[in-house]
Amino acid sequence: MMTTSLYLKQWGNSLGVRLPAAIARVAGFKVDQQVNIVVKGDAVIITPTPDKTLTLEERISRFNPNNHGGEAMTTDTILGAEKW
DSSP states (O other), rough: OOOOOOOOOOEEEEEOOOOOHHHEEEHOOOOTTTTTEEEEETEEEEEEOOOOOOOOHHHHHHTTTTTSSSSOOOOOSSSSSOOO
């Protein structure tokens, strides 16, 4: 078990705490990972949310060309040695 003492800081209208890298590593946390937060009595418990494997349909429904640079090839001009 690993323990440390940290300060809560103002983050907009909320409070936030930064987890030291060693604590995050021991807990198995990663950047942008979704977590569950539960309050039991005077304890706050943070646990990772299990990763969900997306189906192809779910992946396609989340695709946004504006976020991924649009079309892969935006020209009909031959750019290299490929000739079809």
